[in-house]
Amino acid sequence: MTQDFSRFVPPPGLRSGHVQSLLSSSAVRRRAVLGRSKAVRQAGEVWTLDGGEGIRLQGLYSPQTGESRGLAVLLHGWEGSVNSNYVLGNAARLYASGFDIFRLNFRDHGDTHHLNNGIFHSCRLDEVVCALRDLQDRLGARKWCLAGYSLGGNFSMRVGLNAGRAGLDIRRIVAVCPVINPANAMMSMEQGIRFYEWYFERKWSRSLRIKQAAFPELYGEENWYDIKGLRARTHYLATRHAGFESAEEYFKGYSIADDRLAPLLVPSTILTSADDPVVPVADFQHLPENPCLELVIPKYGGHCGFLKNWKLESMAEDLIADRFLGCQPPG
Numbered sequence: 001m002t003q004d005f006s007r008f009v010p011p012p013g014l015r016s017g018h019v020q021s022l023l024s025s026s027a028v029r030r031r032a033v034l035g036r037s038k039a040v041r042q043a044g045e046v047w048t049l050d051g052g053e054g055i056r057l058q059g060l061y062s063p064q065t066g067e068s069r070g071l072a073v074l075l076h077g078w079e080g081s082v083n084s085n086y087v088l089g090n091a092a093r094l095y096a097s098g099f100d101i102f103r104l105n106f107r108d109h110g111d112t113h114h115l116n117n118g119i120f121h122s123c124r125l126d127e128v129v130c131a132l133r134d135l136q137d138r139l140g141a142r143k144w145c146l147a148g149y150s151l152g153g154n155f156s157m158r159v160g161l162n163a164g165r166a167g168l169d170i171r172r173i174v175a176v177c178p179v180i181n182p183a184n185a186m187m188s189m190e191q192g193i194r195f196y197e198w199y200f201e202r203k204w205s206r207s208l209r210i211k212q213a214a215f216p217e218l219y220g221e222e223n224w225y226d227i228k229g230l231r232a233r234t235h236y237l238a239t240r241h242a243g244f245e246s247a248e249e250y251f252k253g254y255s256i257a258d259d260r261l262a263p264l265l266v267p268s269t270i271l272t273s274a275d276d277p278v279v280p281v282a283d284f285q286h287l288p289e290n291p292c293l294e295l296v297i298p299k300y301g302g303h304c305g306f307l308k309n310w311k312l313e314s315m316a317e318d319l320i321a322d323r324f325l326g327c328q329p330p331g
Helices: 017-024 027-036 038-042 085-096 125-139 151-161 182-191 194-214 230-241 247-254 281-286 315-326
Strands: 045-052 055-062 071-075 100-104 144-149 170-176 268-271 293-296
Touching (some): 017 194, 055 125, 071 125, 085 144, 125 151, 144 151, 144 315, 182 230, 182 281, 194 230
Parallel strands (some): 144 170
Antiparallel strands (some): 055 100
16 A cells, blocks of 8 residues: 555646536546446446345446456445446446456446335345345355445445454455435535535435336325425435434434444445535544554545546546555465
8 A cells, every 4th residue: 555545636626525526427527437437338247136035136247358356346326326437437447457346236226226116225234235245155256345435335334344244255345435424414415505415306306206107006196206305305205114213313324423333344445535515524533443444534535526637537446446456365
């Protein structure tokens, strides 16, 4: 680990956290990412995994045609998918570095709304753990690597906490801008510029309409997408469809704040930025001391951006590749 990623400084014009966040998921960057990811996309095979109790999760597996460095699994953020810019960018980088790639869709993400009748929520960890165990067993994967962004970073860290009991042989985890305290992330969006709340509200509305169309007998009378504001809609979904008493209780259900990461035994790196407009940097300052946990916090990067040049290449991809390659066994 020779490079100090905490010293990351993008060029002038890319030093705003908002610019980083917006450009990272933009159509402008997408053109570049699609070009770089052509090989890994063409190699992609649709796999349906066993999430336990009849639950099915789906993803794309891109194996190497020759010798492989091992398996790398990528998790997207909330209302992202296996084809999000950051997922494809990392998939391309790691595939070119010799890794087999699996890009997993969470329930009701991508084009998978029809696979399960229940609605996605962020406390559905067990099905992700079970699906990853199914993937590991089917591939005979050992000492594999896991990376996730935003909510996917939160899931990655919770998967790491449960790796021992689940028999997951994970060698390394990298979480980029993971949600630490969901209540604080919600407050950050509510108190910041309106764009971020509007962005997630719009994407969530689209997802809920697709779910309603897939299961009209269950959700045909719902008008959840008419509820204004993420907090009000989260409270409705959490209490009506996820079994929680309030949005606050739901947030606590997938929080990794305070000492929750103290038992972590899988070597892990968290990358976030001091100017993230969605996940407040203060949440990272209270994480427990743990020799398995590395924290990298540069001044710049926005939310899941870390764009290092005007080719819109991301430093986060450099860090993930560095940590995954650095933990490979000799030979």
